[in-house]
Amino acid sequence: MSNHLPPNHPPVPQQKIGVLLLNLGTPDGTDYWSVRRYLKEFLSDPRVIETNKFLWWPILNLVILSFRPQKSGHAYAQIWDKEKNESPLRVITREQTENLAQRLAGEDIMVEFAMRYGNPSTQSVLEKMQKAGCQKILLVPLYPQYSATTTATANDKAFDALKTMRWQPAVRTAPAYFDSPDYIRALGDSIREGVAKLDFEPDLVITSYHGMPVEYLQKGDPYHCQCFKTTRLVREYLGWDKDRLMVTFQSRFGPTEWLQPYTDKTLEALPGRGVKKVAILAPAFHADCIETLEEIAMGGKDTFMEAGGEKFAYIPCLNASPGGMDFLESMVRRELGGWL
Ligand SMILES: C=CC1=C(C)c2cc3[nH]c(cc4nc(cc5[nH]c(cc1n2)c(C)c5CCC(=O)O)C(CCC(=O)O)=C4C)c(C)c3C=C
Ligand SMILES: [Fe+2]
Ligand SMILES: [Fe+2]
Numbered sequence: 001m002s003n004h005l006p007p008n009h010p011p012v013p014q015q016k017i018g019v020l021l022l023n024l025g026t027p028d029g030t031d032y033w034s035v036r037r038y039l040k041e042f043l044s045d046p047r048v049i050e051t052n053k054f055l056w057w058p059i060l061n062l063v064i065l066s067f068r069p070q071k072s073g074h075a076y077a078q079i080w081d082k083e084k085n086e087s088p089l090r091v092i093t094r095e096q097t098e099n100l101a102q103r104l105a106g107e108d109i110m111v112e113f114a115m116r117y118g119n120p121s122t123q124s125v126l127e128k129m130q131k132a133g134c135q136k137i138l139l140v141p142l143y144p145q146y147s148a149t150t151t152a153t154a155n156d157k158a159f160d161a162l163k164t165m166r167w168q169p170a171v172r173t174a175p176a177y178f179d180s181p182d183y184i185r186a187l188g189d190s191i192r193e194g195v196a197k198l199d200f201e202p203d204l205v206i207t208s209y210h211g212m213p214v215e216y217l218q219k220g221d222p223y224h225c226q227c228f229k230t231t232r233l234v235r236e237y238l239g240w241d242k243d244r245l246m247v248t249f250q251s252r253f254g255p256t257e258w259l260q261p262y263t264d265k266t267l268e269a270l271p272g273r274g275v276k277k278v279a280i281l282a283p284a285f286h287a288d289c290i291e292t293l294e295e296i297a298m299g300g301k302d303t304f305m306e307a308g309g310e311k312f313a314y315i316p317c318l319n320a321s322p323g324g325m326d327f328l329e330s331m332v333r334r335e336l337g338g339w340l
Pocket of ligand 1: 024025026027039048049068072087089143147149150210211212213223251253284285288289290291
């Protein structure tokens with residue numbers, strides 16, 4: 001194309017396909033201002049907090065942002081990757097991106113990641129990809145179960161960026177993969193291997209999903225049903241009895257009712273019912289983060305042991321494990337069908 005360009009013609013990059021992995025986001029540091037900046041952006045998103053904005057503004061700015069950044073900053077400090085000086089969520093999302101890029105090398109595909117809140121921002125990465133010649137981009141929200149609070153807002157943010165572009169790439173969005181057989185296989189294998197590595201036989205394995213207000217389910221968010229379906233399919237894949245795998249919901253925020261049963265209340269009650277050895281995993285997360293490493297692996301363990309539990313183990317998310325990456329590669333190749 002370039003040998004026909006008239007003088008002063010802007011450069012035209014070589015055409016490529018782009019794959020953009022989208023995750024939630026995380027603070028840049030554990031200090032008050034870094035966490036505050038992140039929480040402010042996150043909790044100002046009307047897809048996440050549906051409370052009337054005039055009521056929510058003083059609650060967020062005068063109450064939550066005065067206290068929560070310090071509390072959350074302390075929690076982030078306990079799980080921070082000190083070597084890379086970065087939050088685990090970003091370290092792992094980058095590893096997934098680099099691993100996927102290697103797997104797709106030779107196909108002229110640019111693989112990047114971006115965050116809905118914080119850095120690298122969705123706008124900046126999409127601009128970089130567009131300038132590099134990506135005229136077809138697959139958006140991959142890294143949430144197995146669809147929710148308006150995660151998947152939809154990640155896509156919204158990407159569409160906001162596209163609105164600002166003169167030469168807008170064609171985009172596709174990858175669907176949620178809660179019931180995809182290759183995802184169920186990767187998750188089931190990670191549970192089987194995670195349990196086999198333990199020095200005890202768990203009485204119960206808990207699949208603890210991130211919670212959300214019950215009101216969002218009542219308004220039509222399919223997340224609740226998709227969580228239950230993931231657990232049912234994985235139990236069928238493993239060939240386990242119904243009472244060996246349980247669903248709970250974690251990370252409750254604010255005073256309203258959230259999806260139940262709550263993970264913390266369940267962990268508190270189980271030893272009293274004779275369930276003293278548990279393994280737990282968090283299938284709503286494709287990468288480990290504060291909600292899994294601090295809230296469940298640390299806080300959940302304390303809750304369970306203090307209530308009389310004897311053995312507790314946390315099984316990590318798929319992260320950049322070979323099984324997790326095999327799934328991600330096959331899903332991306334499938335969603336790129338017709339473009340490659
Ligand atoms: C306030 C309401 C929240 C809803 C609804 C919600 C849904 C939701 N979130 C995830 C995944 C993640 N959440 C993470 C952190 C996090 N979540 C909330 C609140 C809601 N989430 C807060 C306030 C925070 C910040 C941490 C804190 O202060 O406690 C993260 C981890 C980010 C990290 O930096 O490690 C993820 C991932 C899902 C899947 C979900 C949907 C149902
Ligand atoms: Fe969350
Ligand atoms: Fe449901």
